[in-house]
Amino acid sequence: EPEVTQTPSHQVTQMGQEVILRCVPISNHLYFYWYRQILGQKVEFLVSFYNNEISEKSEIFDDQFSVERPDGSNFTLKIRSTKLEDSAMYFCASSELRTRNSPLHFGNGTRLTVT
């Protein structure tokens, strides 16, 4: 079964450094998402992406965040100047369509630790 893949599985970085989290969505999917989950808390929406542009973003997704689809397969989340509170599990997800019966398929996540 096709799956969303994310790399790395764990990233440790120092406060103020830039990190890039990478994702390869399922190949025939059209919509891509980043979510994050701080330990013990709910899964929170960051951004959705369609047709090479952001379609929606949350309040969390401020100027320190950016997303890119640099080629036909990869989808990246860049955090420009990491803060301690950015420590979380970051999930990439994709969906085939943007319809009511099109679920999110999640990758295994990248655990980001900011020290």
Added chain:
Amino acid sequence: QKEVEQNSGPLSVPEGAIASLNCTYSDRGSQSFFWYRQYSGKSPELIMFIYSNGDKEDGRFTAQLNKASQYVSLLIRDSQPSDSATYLCAATNTGNQFYFGTGTSLTVIP
């Protein structure tokens, strides 16, 4: 503010029993509802989704939706120890943004 509320639990049921998980949502514009299972330290896995009022069955799982009451539930029949996990309820209106609850922790006791 669009919210999805779940009882965090923990909910404990004996093996073979029915586990009942509940969820309420605040946005009346929500159209579709999804149940995900999340094991500790892992990503959410889709169990099933529902968008019409009533019941929808898939194997041991039944999702129930009542839009008038803004209430969604998940029943797990013949619960197994491997069902022990956190169950996340999610709602979406356009499919562009999914709102997740905090999840209900389920423990199935052998």
